[in-house]
Amino acid sequence: MSSSDNRLNRLLTGKEGLKPTLLLFFAFCIVAISLIFFISSIGKPSIGVSLTRDSQGWLVSITDANGLANETGIKAGDRPIEINGQPAQVFLEKYEEVGLVLGRLIQKLTVVDNVGQTKTVVLEGTSPSWESIISRISRFAVSFIFWITAFFVFFKKPKSILSLLLILMGLSFGLVLSGNMASEVAIATAVWFEVTATAIAPWLLLHFFLALPQERVWARGNNLVYLIYLLPLIAAVLFPIVGYANGQPVPGFRSFRYALYASGFIAVICVAVVNYFRTDLTRTRQQMKIVLFGCLAALIPPLALYIIPSAIWGRAILPGEINILFVAFIPLAMGYAVVTKQLMDIDVIMRRSLIYGLVTIVMAAILSAGIFIAFAFRRTMGVPEEILIALILGGIATALFGPTKKGVENLIDRLFYKDRYDYKQIIQSLGISLNSAIGLTAVSRLVVGTVVNTLNLAGGCLFVRTQSGSFEVGAAQGSYIDPAQQRQLLELIPKRSRLVEFPNNAPSESPDAAFLVPLVVGEKEVGVLCLSRKKTRQDFSPDDLYLIQGIASAASMALHSVMLKRDVSIRATFVSVASHELRTPLTSIVGYADLLLQRDPPAATRKQWLKNILDNSQRVSDMVDDLLNVSRIQSGKTSIKLERVSLPGPLEETLSLSRETTNKHEFVVDIEPGLPYLSVDRNKFGEIIGNLLSNAIKYSPNGGLITLSARSEPAEHRVIVSVSDEGIGIAPEDRASLFTSFHRIQRPETKGIRGSGLGLYIAKEWTEAMGGNIWVESELNKGSTFFVAVPAKASSKVGQESRLPAE
Numbered sequence: 001m002s003s004s005d006n007r008l009n010r011l012l013t014g015k016e017g018l019k020p021t022l023l024l025f026f027a028f029c030i031v032a033i034s035l036i037f038f039i040s041s042i043g044k045p046s047i048g049v050s051l052t053r054d055s056q057g058w059l060v061s062i063t064d065a066n067g068l069a070n071e072t073g074i075k076a077g078d079r080p081i082e083i084n085g086q087p088a089q090v091f092l093e094k095y096e097e098v099g100l101v102l103g104r105l106i107q108k109l110t111v112v113d114n115v116g117q118t119k120t121v122v123l124e125g126t127s128p129s130w131e132s133i134i135s136r137i138s139r140f141a142v143s144f145i146f147w148i149t150a151f152f153v154f155f156k157k158p159k160s161i162l163s164l165l166l167i168l169m170g171l172s173f174g175l176v177l178s179g180n181m182a183s184e185v186a187i188a189t190a191v192w193f194e195v196t197a198t199a200i201a202p203w204l205l206l207h208f209f210l211a212l213p214q215e216r217v218w219a220r221g222n223n224l225v226y227l228i229y230l231l232p233l234i235a236a237v238l239f240p241i242v243g244y245a246n247g248q249p250v251p252g253f254r255s256f257r258y259a260l261y262a263s264g265f266i267a268v269i270c271v272a273v274v275n276y277f278r279t280d281l282t283r284t285r286q287q288m289k290i291v292l293f294g295c296l297a298a299l300i301p302p303l304a305l306y307i308i309p310s311a312i313w314g315r316a317i318l319p320g321e322i323n324i325l326f327v328a329f330i331p332l333a334m335g336y337a338v339v340t341k342q343l344m345d346i347d348v349i350m351r352r353s354l355i356y357g358l359v360t361i362v363m364a365a366i367l368s369a370g371i372f373i374a375f376a377f378r379r380t381m382g383v384p385e386e387i388l389i390a391l392i393l394g395g396i397a398t399a400l401f402g403p404t405k406k407g408v409e410n411l412i413d414r415l416f417y418k419d420r421y422d423y424k425q426i427i428q429s430l431g432i433s434l435n436s437a438i439g440l441t442a443v444s445r446l447v448v449g450t451v452v453n454t455l456n457l458a459g460g461c462l463f464v465r466t467q468s469g470s471f472e473v474g475a476a477q478g479s480y481i482d483p484a485q486q487r488q489l490l491e492l493i494p495k496r497s498r499l500v501e502f503p504n505n506a507p508s509e510s511p512d513a514a515f516l517v518p519l520v521v522g523e524k525e526v527g528v529l530c531l532s533r534k535k536t537r538q539d540f541s542p543d544d545l546y547l548i549q550g551i552a553s554a555a556s557m558a559l560h561s562v563m564l565k566r567d568v569s570i571r572a573t574f575v576s577v578a579s580h581e582l583r584t585p586l587t588s589i590v591g592y593a594d595l596l597l598q599r600d601p602p603a604a605t606r607k608q609w610l611k612n613i614l615d616n617s618q619r620v621s622d623m624v625d626d627l628l629n630v631s632r633i634q635s636g637k638t639s640i641k642l643e644r645v646s647l648p649g650p651l652e653e654t655l656s657l658s659r660e661t662t663n664k665h666e667f668v669v670d671i672e673p674g675l676p677y678l679s680v681d682r683n684k685f686g687e688i689i690g691n692l693l694s695n696a697i698k699y700s701p702n703g704g705l706i707t708l709s710a711r712s713e714p715a716e717h718r719v720i721v722s723v724s725d726e727g728i729g730i731a732p733e734d735r736a737s738l739f740t741s742f743h744r745i746q747r748p749e750t751k752g753i754r755g756s757g758l759g760l761y762i763a764k765e766w767t768e769a770m771g772g773n774i775w776v777e778s779e780l781n782k783g784s785t786f787f788v789a790v791p792a793k794a795s796s797k798v799g800q801e802s803r804l805p806a807e
Contacts, residue, residue: 037178044185045128066132078111135321143174196236202264294333427550434558444474585616650686664703700727730778
């Protein structure tokens with residue numbers, strides 16, 4: 001997390017005095033002010049003119065299309081002769097030096113046109129036109145969409161500075177539109193809000209684009225970036241002092257404000273261009289494409305439906321009052337660029353959308369031609385023929401905009417987007433296969449196999465999140481089958497940042513890795529898909545990224561579904577095992593206690609019964625401890641206290657306890673001298689080794705050697721402790737689920753061996769929580785060896801040989 005994100009987090013958590021309630025209170029106050037301006041102005045008309053002075057005197061320079069003046073027929077170039085009941089020259093005397101009068105000051109206006117005709121418009125007692133009301137409702141709708149988008153993004157990502165900037169932009173945009181509407185109908189206080197919001201908005205947008213690229217840390221963490229707000233704030237403070245006089249803005253100060261706006265937007269364009277062309281991150285480039293797409297969606301419809309038709313034919317296809325609604329695409333695009341982790345390949349979508357749009361137009365033209373032909377022969381038709389033609393046209397429309405259109409689009413995909421079409425089919429097939437896959441292993445193998453084989457990758461590995469929040473290998477293929485490679489990737493996952501997550505490249509973190517693809521459902525990460533480069537060393541195309549994103553989406557849903565089923569199964573098993581494992585010893589305890597109360601047995605018998613009660617009580621205590629440990633692990637509340645530990649200490653304590661439990665086994669100790677200190681939780685590490693020794697004793701019922709070894713791996717900065725036995729061994733089919741909760745080996749040899757199936761699960765979770773890992777090597781009927789690798793202190797050694805005696 002960047003320093004600015006940390007600063008914002010402190011803001012939101014109240015460590016710097018500003019709590020979320022205060023921040024939201026400010027936002028809701030601004031929204032309330034905007035709503036007041038909207039409501040108070042929506043039913044009021046405006047004159048809708050501006051007067052300027054030329055060499056011949058005053059004239060109407062601008063008329064608002066939705067103003068009363070335009071409805072009356074007043075046009076640009078008309079000369080005012082009376083204003084607010086006064087002769088125009090008298091009213092305009094105090095504005096001679098300024099040379100400008102805005103319509104908000106005018107309540108009644110009489111003008112004369114160039115042919116000598118007079119026209120009068122009066123504000124009092126009139127109502128706004130429907131066009132004016134629709135225009136104001138449209139502006140409110142755009143502001144409302146901006147607010148909703150900004151608040152949604154803010155609540156989704158409250159720790160991101162981009163979310164804060166987006167919500168401030170939404171508030172500013174709403175104030176600009178509502179303040180402008182209110183000032184048009186002479187609500188005086190609205191002018192300052194409008195000017196302030198208009199001055200700050202471009203610089204908020206500039207700050208947004210400066211902070212958008214993930215690699216631009218200085219724009220997120222350097223306080224100097226806030227200097228961009230200095231001039232806008234100065235303009236906002238000076239406006240009521242020197243920028244407003246006689247009920248309207250002063251033209252000189254107005255020019256300064258316009259220059260400020262222009263410089264802000266020019267800076268925004270420059271930064272946006274730099275963001276796109278200078279970034280090395282795919283995600284940043286995709287984010288800029290998303291925003292560009294939103295801007296095009298906001299600009300092209302008004303151009304095509306209003307501005308160009310008005311210029312060519314003098315009449316618009318879509319009323320100007322509606323065109324502002326398209327502006328809503330801009331905040332929607334910005335919000336999507338901030339919130340979404342896996343961005344769609346927008347350039348391909350734009351190209352395909354254009355082609356699909358042309359297909360739709362062609363289909364509509366064909367249907368229109370059919371209707372035209374039908375109308376050409378309408379006079380010779382009777383009612384039955386007209387009904388028949390209507391049914392035929394309906395069938396044609398259904399075919400054109402249904403299967404025919406879909407077939408043409410599929411043909412286009414096959415011809416012009418063949419890779420994309422093939423990949424789409426692969427993703428659909430994978431989705432069907434995943435629905436029938438059972439278990440995390442099957443799902444993981446399907447996902448890794450599909451992406452590696454399709455893209456011809458050197459390797460792929462899927463890490464699945466466990467119940468405790470750590471990661472384990474679900475499946476691996478190619479170069480990532482190597483356990484050493486898997487360990488490197490596993491160490492990389494907790495350290496990764498969004499700078500190296502898909503669609504950004506990951507070689508900066510690991511030369512062999514091409515992408516680290518987070519698999520996310522909602523806000524929960526269920527796994528990470530690690531992909532290597534292609535065997536051919538070719539670059540990944542946009543279609544390849546489309547395939548990876550599609551597979552990641554399908555894999556996320558499949559893993560999430562399997563995990564839900566697993567959790568339900570674990571809960572059921574938990575209740576079943578707990579009740580069984582607790583009931584048996586409790587029954588024994590109650591039985592022997594009842595016998596002691598009802599009888600007076602001999603001393604030897606009494607002692608045996610008391611020993612049985614003690615043994616079973618200890619068994620219940622151990623079971624309860626295991627269940628509590630599992631509960632803490634699954635809820636993420638396991639407490640690990642890392643400390644510097646000298647290895648012979650916990651081994652000596654654990655081994656001495658294990659020797660007391662058996663007289664059939666011979667213990668061999670093989671500890672490398674001069675081992676470094678460990679960085680582990682001493683108590684939990686001792687319990688892990690104790691559990692392995694206990695299992696070695698239980699699963700070698702005929703006795704034999706039990707070997708406790710320890711050796712150092714300096715290159716890996718770790719120490720490996722192993723426990724070997726000569727027992728019944730573990731079959732290959734049992735190894736995959738050996739470290740899962742409640743797993744017991746089901747073989748005739750294990751029927752008499754007690755256990756809850758939790759020990760190895762707890763050992764694995766604790767080992768991984770300490771930064772290590774645990775694994776097993778075994779041969780059926782010949783014994784097993786469990787290995788525990790834990791981090792070592794690189795710069796220190798114990799400096800003594802093993803003190804543990806062999807037996």
